[in-house]
Amino acid sequence: MAEIITLDFQNISIFIFLCLFSLLCYGLFFKKPKGFHLPPSPPSLPIIGHLHHLLSSLPHKSFQKLAFKYGPFLHLRVFNFPIVHVSSASMAYEIFGTHDVNVSYRFVPVNKDSLVFGSSGFVTAPYGDYWKFMKKLISTKLLRSHAIELSRGIRAEEVRRFCLDLLDKARKKESVEIGKEALKLTNNIICRMSMGRSCSEENGVAERARELVNKSFALSVKLFFSNIFRKEIMGVSREFDEFLERILVEHEEKLEGTQDRDMMDYLLEAYRNEEAEYKITRKQIKSLIVEIFLGGTDSSAQNIQWTMAEILNKPNVFEKLREEIDSVVGEKRLIQESDLPNLPYLQAVVKEGLRLHPSAPLLLRVFGESCEIKEFYIPEKTTLVVNLYAVNRDPDSWEDPDLFKPERFLASSGSGEEEKIREQALKYVTFGGGRRTCPAVKLAHIFMETAIGAMVQCFDWRIKGDKVYMEEAVSGLSLKMAHPLECTPVVRFDPFSF
Ligand code: HEM
Numbered sequence: 001m002a003e004i005i006t007l008d009f010q011n012i013s014i015f016i017f018l019c020l021f022s023l024l025c026y027g028l029f030f031k032k033p034k035g036f037h038l039p040p041s042p043p044s045l046p047i048i049g050h051l052h053h054l055l056s057s058l059p060h061k062s063f064q065k066l067a068f069k070y071g072p073f074l075h076l077r078v079f080n081f082p083i084v085h086v087s088s089a090s091m092a093y094e095i096f097g098t099h100d101v102n103v104s105y106r107f108v109p110v111n112k113d114s115l116v117f118g119s120s121g122f123v124t125a126p127y128g129d130y131w132k133f134m135k136k137l138i139s140t141k142l143l144r145s146h147a148i149e150l151s152r153g154i155r156a157e158e159v160r161r162f163c164l165d166l167l168d169k170a171r172k173k174e175s176v177e178i179g180k181e182a183l184k185l186t187n188n189i190i191c192r193m194s195m196g197r198s199c200s201e202e203n204g205v206a207e208r209a210r211e212l213v214n215k216s217f218a219l220s221v222k223l224f225f226s227n228i229f230r231k232e233i234m235g236v237s238r239e240f241d242e243f244l245e246r247i248l249v250e251h252e253e254k255l256e257g258t259q260d261r262d263m264m265d266y267l268l269e270a271y272r273n274e275e276a277e278y279k280i281t282r283k284q285i286k287s288l289i290v291e292i293f294l295g296g297t298d299s300s301a302q303n304i305q306w307t308m309a310e311i312l313n314k315p316n317v318f319e320k321l322r323e324e325i326d327s328v329v330g331e332k333r334l335i336q337e338s339d340l341p342n343l344p345y346l347q348a349v350v351k352e353g354l355r356l357h358p359s360a361p362l363l364l365r366v367f368g369e370s371c372e373i374k375e376f377y378i379p380e381k382t383t384l385v386v387n388l389y390a391v392n393r394d395p396d397s398w399e400d401p402d403l404f405k406p407e408r409f410l411a412s413s414g415s416g417e418e419e420k421i422r423e424q425a426l427k428y429v430t431f432g433g434g435r436r437t438c439p440a441v442k443l444a445h446i447f448m449e450t451a452i453g454a455m456v457q458c459f460d461w462r463i464k465g466d467k468v469y470m471e472e473a474v475s476g477l478s479l480k481m482a483h484p485l486e487c488t489p490v491v492r493f494d495p496f497s498f
Contacts, residue, residue: 036377039075039084042066049077058474060361063087064390072394073374082382084367087390089397089427094373095386096433101127102371104436107364107383111226114237115244116216116294121287123295127368127435133270133278134288135439141266142193142292143440152337154192158185159450163334163458164496170459170489178308178455178485182301186447187213190296194289195247196262205247212240213293220476244286264289296440299359300447302480307353307452309468309485310404312461317406321349325457334495335453337446343453348409350448351428356404358430361389361479365436388429389479397427459489 044050053076056062063085066074072088086092095103104127112119122138125131141147162185169176191199191206199205215236222229251264267285270276311318324345329335340347363386370380393401399408431438438444455461464486471482 036372037375039073039373039376039378040071041075041077042070044077047079049079050083051078054078058472060387060389060474060479061472063362063385063387064393067387067390073376075376082379083385084378084382085385085387087387087394089391089394089429092386092391092429092433093427095384096429096437099367099371099373100434102368103365103384104434105366105368106436107366111223111230111233111237114226114233115240115283115287115290116219116233116237117223118237118287120281120283121291122284123291129278130280130284133276133280134284137266137270138263138288138292139439142263143443145442148443148446151193155189155446155450156336158188158192159336159454160334160496161185161188162451163454166455166459166489167491167494167496170491173488175486175488178487179301179305179481180484182304182451183210183297185451186297186300186304187293189447190293192262194263194292195251196260196264199247208243209293210297212236212243213297215239216290216294217298217476217478220478240290241286244289248282248285263292295438296444298478300444302359302478303350303354303357303444304448304451305481305485306357307350307448308455309470309481310353310356311349311452311456312463312485312487313468313470314404317349317404318456321345321452321456325453329457331493332495332498335450335457337450339453340446340449343449344410345406346449346453347445348406350445350452351409352404352406353448354430355392355398355428356402357479358388358392359478361387361474362477363388363429363432364477386429386433388432391427391429394427455489458491458493458495460492462488462490 042050042053045052050066053066054062064087066076067085067087072086073091074085074087076083076085086095106124108117108124111117115121117124122131122134125134162181165181165184166176187210188206191209195205199209219229219233219236222232226233248264248268251268264285267280267288271280271282271285311321324343325335325339328342329339335343363384365384365386367378367380367382367384371378392398395401399405431441431444468485468487469483473480473482
């Protein structure tokens with residue numbers, strides 16, 4: 001009995017101590033000017049704050065659940081880390097519109113010397129001169145309409161290769177994992193667009209890049225604990241470094257007089273230019289290439305897989321899509337990029353897939369300075385979490401938010417419809433928002449529209465069971481299918497037989 005009482009007394013003392021300590025931390029971290037209020041906050045526990053609400057395998061859904069109960073603009077705390085969570089289209093619009101510059105800093109684990117999320121990166125860079133210089137360079141040389149036009153031939157060849165591989169599998173009656181095939185496609189294209197003449201599926205460079213991307217993704221959670229996993233992180237970084245150094249040297253040797261230039265050529269040109277607005281380093285070139293691979297290949301492939309899963313579950317959408325493609329492309333050739341502007345239903349299907357399944361469901365930024373949003377006070381250095389998943393499914397903005405309805409993105413001929421579509425674009429945040437928004441929206445749409453278009457045009461698809469299982473899983477910060485989509489292609493039309 002005496003033991004129990006002593007134990008209880010100890011527990012109570014520990015509890016009181018934790019409460020006082022927690023209050024002290026809270027007071028220190030949330031000092032705010034008199035008369036200002038933090039955004040609403042759900043009940044929290046001493047020390048851990050709101051952590052218990054967020055512990056789940058699908059953090060975007062835990063945050064969304066809290067938002068349904070307590071509102072779309074929340075102040076949360078995980079230990080000493082203050083967080084502001086945004087989950088409605090109107091609040092996201094306010095943040096990316098009025099407070100854009102103040103939230104243009106990312107919350108990322110920066111591993112000082114590493115090429116993977118290291119301090120020399122563009123994605124990790126604070127908003128400033130280096131970021132502005134690189135953003136201009138990648139936009140003009142790789143991602144804006146004119147640059148995209150110049151690389152159209154590369155993508156046409158790779159989509160052709162993608163279809164030939166699927167035709168081969170179909171003839172052998174083998175099943176395919178759509179995500180894996182799509183990753184091969186996006187990886188090959190990005191490899192050739194960024195490091196051009198050095199890589200192809202045949203010489204093994206594209207495959208090596210894919211291997212290193214997979215190793216980097218396997219690190220994703222460990223990147224947040226860089227002190228513990230430093231050796232492993234630096235190991236992958238070194239492998240990337242050796243791989244890219246070899247390709248850089250090849251580019252330097254062949255730079256003079258090269259006609260078809262790739263992203264690495266332009267980066268090398270900026271690196272050698274003494275008069276450039278910003279003097280970039282060799283390490284920054286390599287970091288950018290790594291980031292383009294990490295940011296562009298898996299995200300696009302995941303979205304191809306999710307969208308294909310949606311349309312396999314809805315035969316009426318599949319049929320409508322096929323009818324549109326047949327009527328525009330005809331029955332003698334493979335769909336190509338120049339067809340895309342004439343395929344509004346395909347565009348709508350892809351947009352709807354991206355709306356429901358954003359590959360990065362949570363966007364993490366940091367408030368550079370303290371500010372006031374609506375009538376609430378946000379202290380400087382507060383982490384901003386924009387729940388892209390929840391914003392894209394905000395019931396105040398979308399009718400039947402959880403249903404796959406591509407028609408919502410189609411403008412009918414009636415007046416006011418275009419205006420409705422424009423408004424919807426503001427509520428659609430799969431690619432983020434403000435000045436740090438994804439610079440590759442156009443390219444990502446092209447990847448998805450051509451890949452899905454080709455798969456619908458050329459094949460029927462056999463799935464196991466009646467329906468594709470749509471359960472979600474999160475790996476690192478990416479939203480994946482818990483059960484990767486596996487199905488068997490059956491040749492419907494071989495565009496290469498003519
Ligand atoms: C479906 C495909 C894609 C999705 C869903 C996607 C999504 C995103 C998101 C959510 C962000 C963060 C935006 C923000 O902070 O507001 C981002 C940033 C970025 N993405 Fe994408 N992305 C895709 C494809 C690509 C591709 C193909 C590339 C490159 C070829 C790319 C390159 C980048 C880069 C460089 C950034 C960093 C921009 C910055 O920090 O200023 N992304 N992307």
